Amino acid sequence: MSRAFVKESTGELDPLPDLPISPHPNYVTPRGLAALKDRLLARQADLQALRARVERLDKLPEAAAERDIRYLEARLRSAIVINPAEQDGRTVGFGHVITVADEAGGTARYEITGEDEADAKVGRIAPQSPLARALIGAEVGDEVVWRKPSGSVRLTVVAIGLP
Missing domain, CATH: 1.10.287 (Helix Hairpins)
Structure with a gap:
């Protein structure tokens, strides 16, 4: 060779x-x-x-x-x-914890965090995720549409808080 x-x-x-x-x-x-x-x-x-x-x-x-x-x-x-405590708490933004209700009456909590911190198992989602994009800018009482591969889901923002 x-x-x-x-x-x-x-x-x-x-x-x-x-x-x-x-x-x-x-x-x-x-x-x-x-x-x-x-x-x-x-x-x-x-x-x-x-x-x-x-x-x-x-x-x-x-x-x-x-x-x-x-x-x-x-x-x-x-x-x-970005410190979530320094943001307006009336609208969903980066770092906020959001409680949502689905059409069936079930509730879930999500926190919008950085990509390296995101962990779906504990409800931490990246700002680029479809769910975060649907939630950002919403206020309590707003209905948002989360577009998932399995179909769209309507969610109502129940609460906006800090971690």
């Missing part, structure tokens, strides 16, 4: 590709900013521990930690902190 097409290895890993950065503005709550900082400190500590290992044959965990650190540093540089 010809050696012309064989890549010589230096023993070092090529850097892992960077994690994708959202094209949307990086709005964060004060809690979200603190969480990003905590995640960065944790990954920096992880990297330090990985570099202190006696056996360092597997460099992939270090490369992953370096990639995560680059991502978190970029998210912190682009963070636009």
